[in-house]
Amino acid sequence: MADSDLTRRRVLALGGAAAGAVLGLGIASCSFSGHGSRASGPDDASNAAPDAELCMLNPSTTEGPYYLDGALFRRDVTEGKRGVPLTVRLTVRDQPHTCAPLKGAYVEIWQPDAWGYFSGYTALSPGGTVPPADTDPGGANSGTYLRGYQRTGADGVAEFRTIFPGWYRSRAPHVYVKVHTGGRQAGGTYEGGRVNWTGQLFFDDRYTDAVYARAPYTEHVGTRARLAQDTVYHGGGERDGLMRVTGNADSGFVATLTVGVDPTRENAGAEVDGESPARPSSAPPNSAAMTPMTPMTPTGATATA
Numbered sequence: 202m203a204d205s206d207l208t209r210r211r212v213l214a215l216g217g218a219a220a221g222a223v224l225g226l227g228i229a230s231c232s233f234s235g236h237g238s239r240a241s242g243p244d245d246a247s248n249a250a251p252d253a254e255l256c257m258l259n260p261s262t263t264e265g266p267y268y269l270d271g272a273l274f275r276r277d278v279t280e281g282k283r284g285v286p287l288t289v290r291l292t293v294r295d296q297p298h299t300c301a302p303l304k305g306a307y308v309e310i311w312q313p314d315a316w317g318y319f320s321g322y323t324a325l326s327p328g329g330t331v332p333p334a335d336t337d338p339g340g341a342n343s344g345t346y347l348r349g350y351q352r353t354g355a356d357g358v359a360e361f362r363t364i365f366p367g368w369y370r371s372r373a374p375h376v377y378v379k380v381h382t383g384g385r386q387a388g389g390t391y392e393g394g395r396v397n398w399t400g401q402l403f404f405d406d407r408y409t410d411a412v413y414a415r416a417p418y419t420e421h422v423g424t425r426a427r428l429a430q431d432t433v434y435h436g437g438g439e440r441d442g443l444m445r446v447t448g449n450a451d452s453g454f455v456a457t458l459t460v461g462v463d464p465t466r467e468n469a470g471a472e473v474d475g476e477s478p479a480r481p482s483s484a485p486p487n488s489a490a491m492t493p494m495t496p497m498t499p500t501g502a503t504a505t506a
Contacts, residue, residue, distance in 0.1 A: 261399040261468045262433050262442070265377055267319040269348065271390045272309055277362040278349040280341035283417045284315040284364030286453030289402065289444075293357045293380055296461030302357030303464060307381040307391050310361055310402075311348040315417045317369035320346040328370030329423020337417075350391045365404075365412045365454065367421060373431035374409050375442075376402040382464040397462040403434050403443050404456065411450040 291308050294300040313319050314337065317327025323334035323343050334343070341347075347366075351359040366374045378401070384394025406428050412418055413425070428434055434441050444456035462468075 262401050264379070264399050265401075267313075267322055268311065268377070269321045269344075272311065272348040272350055273345060273389055274350045274352075274386055274391065276349070276351055276360060278310070278347050279362065279364055280346040281339035282314050282341050282346055282364055283337070283339050284367075285412045285415065285418075285450050287363050287365045288453070288455045289361045289363060289376060290455060290457045291359050291378065291380075291402075292457070292459040293353050293359065294459060294461040295464060297463050297465070300461050302353070302355065303382075303462065304353055304355050304357065305382070306353045306357070306359070306397070306462070306464070307350050307384060307386075307394070308353060308359035309348075309350045309379045309381065309391070310363070310376055312363065312366040312376040313369055314341075314347060315364060315367045316421045317367040320344055320348060327367070327421065329421055329425075331421045331423075350386075352386070365408075365418075367418060368409075368413075368425040370423075371426055371432065373406075373426045373428045373434060374404055375431075375433070378402055380460070380462050382462075395467045397464055397466060398460060398468055400460065401433055401442050402456065402458060403428060403431070403441070404446060405443070408446055408450075408454065415450060 289310060293303045293306045293308065295303040311319070313327065314334075316331050316334070316337070317329075318331075318334040318337075319325075320342070321344050339346075347363060349361060351361060353359045363376070366376055368374050378399070379396050380398040380400075381391060381394050382397055384391055409425075428443075429436070434443070437443075439445070439458060442458065444458050446454050446456045448454035
């Protein structure tokens, strides 16, 4: 799509949302705005047609209770973790400037492993019946796996090699993401700057059904939430973080999403609601001095992060 076409669509799409943009209440998604937990189209096709692109506002979500400072700067975050291969490809656009590709933004992701455990929080059970985290034979570092940063190129794209995320209590499978600008790469991680967007990336149930029928995902037994039951995803398609997915559970998936951010504004996301395990040390996960604390047993409602 030409920039001029995108600009015209943006003007139309933002007609009723301009006040929200001025107030910095969300980000702009240069993506399909379809609704529902499952998009139309064949299984191996993208979830939305390219000509459905719009530039429209949507809010940041909570960063959840499993965030850690000091994730490593790298493309491959797996550290030997077992699971169905997944490539996450996020395109970041500068919403105030005709949604042009945003070069030099720092994209950060973090997610659970195939059994639902997060690095740094492996003492916290993901729910259901699951093997202990330390029995995973992948050899990953318990404080750093499945977390990382990448910097966007001239095309605004940051890409990660990971695995399809497992589930944990009360939540549909998802990958957490933040977009940072204004900082710098230092000591193998990122520091300074501001957070322009905090989001969560979701998958159509047909993909999770195919993945969770395979080992090692089958070793986590219990009732997982479907996309329509998730407390963060509200049925807004890509506007709410639903990824366009290609591939299959045999060879792996490629999941893509385009988001627009305002690089001049801080938008760190909503507060954590519900499950709130104790945070480990604020030292970078790659630091030899870091010893993750044992998270507290959650009380009341389970995670809505």
